[in-house]
Amino acid sequence: MAGEVRQLDDRKLAVLRAIVQDYVGxxxxxxxxxxxxxxxxxxxxxxxxxxxxALEEEGYIHQPHxxxxxxxxxxxxxxxxxxLAEVKPMSAPERRAIRHFLEGAVDLDDTVARTVRLLAxxxxxxxxxxxxxxxxxxxxxxxxxxxxxxxxxxxxxxxxGRVEQRTVDCPGTVGETVLADLRARINARAAGQRLPDxxxxxxxxxxxxxxxxxxxxxxxLATLFEALAEQNEERIMLAGTANLTRxxxxxxxxxxxxxxxxxxxxxxxRLLGETTDAAMTVRIGRENAYEGLNSTSVVSVGYxxxxxxxxxxxxxxxxxxxxxxxxxxxRAVARYVGQILAES
Amino acid sequence: MAGEVRQLDDRKLAVLRAIVQDYVGxxxxxxxxxxxxxxxxxxxxxxxxxxxxALEEEGYIHQPHxxxxxxxxxxxxxxxxxxLAEVKPMSAPERRAIRHFLEGAVDLDDTVARTVRLLAxxxxxxxxxxxxxxxxxxxxxxxxxxxxxxxxxxxxxxxxGRVEQRTVDCPGTVGETVLADLRARINARAAGQRLPDxxxxxxxxxxxxxxxxxxxxxxxLATLFEALAEQNEERIMLAGTANLTRxxxxxxxxxxxxxxxxxxxxxxxRLLGETTDAAMTVRIGRENAYEGLNSTSVVSVGYxxxxxxxxxxxxxxxxxxxxxxxxxxxRAVARYVGQILAES
DNA sequence: TCTGGCACTCGTGCGCTCAGAGTGCCAAAC
DNA sequence: GTTTGGCACTCTGAGCGCACGAGTGCCAGA
Numbered sequence: 001m002a003g004e005v006r007q008l009d010d011r012k013l014a015v016l017r018a019i020v021q022d023y024v025g026x027x028x029x030x031x032x033x034x035x036x037x038x039x040x041x042x043x044x045x046x047x048x049x050x051x052x053x054a055l056e057e058e059g060y061i062h063q064p065h066x067x068x069x070x071x072x073x074x075x076x077x078x079x080x081x082x083x084l085a086e087v088k089p090m091s092a093p094e095r096r097a098i099r100h101f102l103e104g105a106v107d108l109d110d111t112v113a114r115t116v117r118l119l120a121x122x123x124x125x126x127x128x129x130x131x132x133x134x135x136x137x138x139x140x141x142x143x144x145x146x147x148x149x150x151x152x153x154x155x156x157x158x159x160x161g162r163v164e165q166r167t168v169d170c171p172g173t174v175g176e177t178v179l180a181d182l183r184a185r186i187n188a189r190a191a192g193q194r195l196p197d198x199x200x201x202x203x204x205x206x207x208x209x210x211x212x213x214x215x216x217x218x219x220x221l222a223t224l225f226e227a228l229a230e231q232n233e234e235r236i237m238l239a240g241t242a243n244l245t246r247x248x249x250x251x252x253x254x255x256x257x258x259x260x261x262x263x264x265x266x267x268x269x270r271l272l273g274e275t276t277d278a279a280m281t282v283r284i285g286r287e288n289a290y291e292g293l294n295s296t297s298v299v300s301v302g303y304x305x306x307x308x309x310x311x312x313x314x315x316x317x318x319x320x321x322x323x324x325x326x327x328x329x330x331r332a333v334a335r336y337v338g339q340i341l342a343e344s
Numbered sequence: 345m346a347g348e349v350r351q352l353d354d355r356k357l358a359v360l361r362a363i364v365q366d367y368v369g370x371x372x373x374x375x376x377x378x379x380x381x382x383x384x385x386x387x388x389x390x391x392x393x394x395x396x397x398a399l400e401e402e403g404y405i406h407q408p409h410x411x412x413x414x415x416x417x418x419x420x421x422x423x424x425x426x427x428l429a430e431v432k433p434m435s436a437p438e439r440r441a442i443r444h445f446l447e448g449a450v451d452l453d454d455t456v457a458r459t460v461r462l463l464a465x466x467x468x469x470x471x472x473x474x475x476x477x478x479x480x481x482x483x484x485x486x487x488x489x490x491x492x493x494x495x496x497x498x499x500x501x502x503x504x505g506r507v508e509q510r511t512v513d514c515p516g517t518v519g520e521t522v523l524a525d526l527r528a529r530i531n532a533r534a535a536g537q538r539l540p541d542x543x544x545x546x547x548x549x550x551x552x553x554x555x556x557x558x559x560x561x562x563x564x565l566a567t568l569f570e571a572l573a574e575q576n577e578e579r580i581m582l583a584g585t586a587n588l589t590r591x592x593x594x595x596x597x598x599x600x601x602x603x604x605x606x607x608x609x610x611x612x613x614r615l616l617g618e619t620t621d622a623a624m625t626v627r628i629g630r631e632n633a634y635e636g637l638n639s640t641s642v643v644s645v646g647y648x649x650x651x652x653x654x655x656x657x658x659x660x661x662x663x664x665x666x667x668x669x670x671x672x673x674x675r676a677v678a679r680y681v682g683q684i685l686a687e688s
Numbered sequence: 689t690c691t692g693g694c695a696c697t698c699g700t701g702c703g704c705t706c707a708g709a710g711t712g713c714c715a716a717a718c
Numbered sequence: 719g720t721t722t723g724g725c726a727c728t729c730t731g732a733g734c735g736c737a738c739g740a741g742t743g744c745c746a747g748a
Contacts, residue, residue, distance in 0.1 A: 391689090
């Protein structure tokens, strides 16, 4: 790989950069003449043509038909992102606006909702935000409420502000004192624990109750563990689907599988799951595992309160997208959501 | 209006019905010859042509160009829905499947999510489900949890299974006993009350506490009332946007405003809000207040646990949609969600 | 009141041509 | 050796003309 790249001298790389920039802007194959006109490369079209031929030979660009201009391939975008582009930072006013908009949120739902809309608007693409994940967060409080003689509502509140709730059908009548006792003991042991550690912390609990009450206790605990484990813990919010209409000319064909993918939470979760925690991840075209997204790129990054990344967010757009701008917006938004979450 | 309709004899109505049915099926303007071939009307094409001319005169159908077939106008669909079509009931296996699918839900979120996906799948259109509204529901329990010396978390649980939560910053330290007292008193008065009635029921509460604690009490109550009033109580879930791709040929133009509308919860809420409670509402084309939905139809109906309709659900599709089938699906789903909610 | 016939309209698809943009290659210049 | 200008070649897309077919409106006769 590195060998291949080394064969391309600086001017060829400049040509590739120019091709990507122009194509992203105009959405039309770019030819040698137009290229020298718009970027002052200091060489003639003929020279550029030679370079283009070399770039095509290496698989970085491709021409749709003979005698049309060139468009970048996935591999070309990849090189562009890795070596030719710099993340474009947000301007100070933009950063202020982001922060201000996110600060207005009243609760976690609202924060996520605002984040996703903001991201969609900034990038003019489809934005995806995963809720702060349960697996990394800790128990703030667990509440038990009697609804009926043999029916209990269980509410789980996490440090990220998330609330999960379940109704439990108990095997027998549940006394108010037993319930209060159970509530107190559960919280004493579970509060502050990371969610995956909770079952272990509560292991010995049934033994501490009288024989009669044990079935109730175990039933409640079972439901609690279920809520903890529930993979539907992984929720996602979406915005900006209207931006799909700006995808391109041949778009009815492109847009259908994308819309389908967006409807499948599982697909989106896996998509974001591929993000390596620390840095920003860019998946270009066929690099995406999901087939329907083969002509789109995904830019994603982890975010979280404090140092730890507890969830991910990202943007989905056509491979022909403004990578520097998109990456800048994604990074900025992730940073600010993290701050907001840390504060609340 | 009634006068105009009376001028159309039975055969003309039959012709209109046939035109609607054919156009919905084929998506192409339907001509007189094709019409007599596919429906045995017992008359010749020429006769049908005369009837068509009359129908066009009255504004029920319209031809895109001279010498093309006819397509129904909004007014034509309206007449079709009002007088010519019968709601097509779901088959027994379909009903069983619906019920079975909805019964698998674990909580309210899940119920709504399943409902909306089901509706989208059945109608092959875009489905919208409003969460059971807070304003009609009653308080099941209100929970207060101390998070920090001067920080309290407030959790509101309704009889529809919905959970709202807020953190409250109190003016001073809050003692555990005061908190327990407050919790008990709030619940004693508010439990079972309809949400709008809660403020009145808690009016005299601050006076029952010692002077020192009153600021805390009023702050907590203020947040509670805010949570009750919050218009964001009105949440909505959406599914089936991928079905937009089946909208029609000129679809890039049609689809954009629709996607925009779908992103705006406010628009959707107003849309469903127009539903009159009892019966099913059908808004055809320009009958929709929102401009972007001028070439779509909305079929919506209220649903709820028991007799009372606490929320609404519906379907958005092209004006050229299968009204009888869609209406049947919407009605059936609404009925079963109501049952499921009543049981839980 | 319905029907068959007939002339008329118009959109669509097909084949054709032509201009323009872009390329590849080659020989000359730097 | 690299760059440049020139030239022939290719291909797409727009524009045009034409024939076809579907569909209509109207009229005279049943």
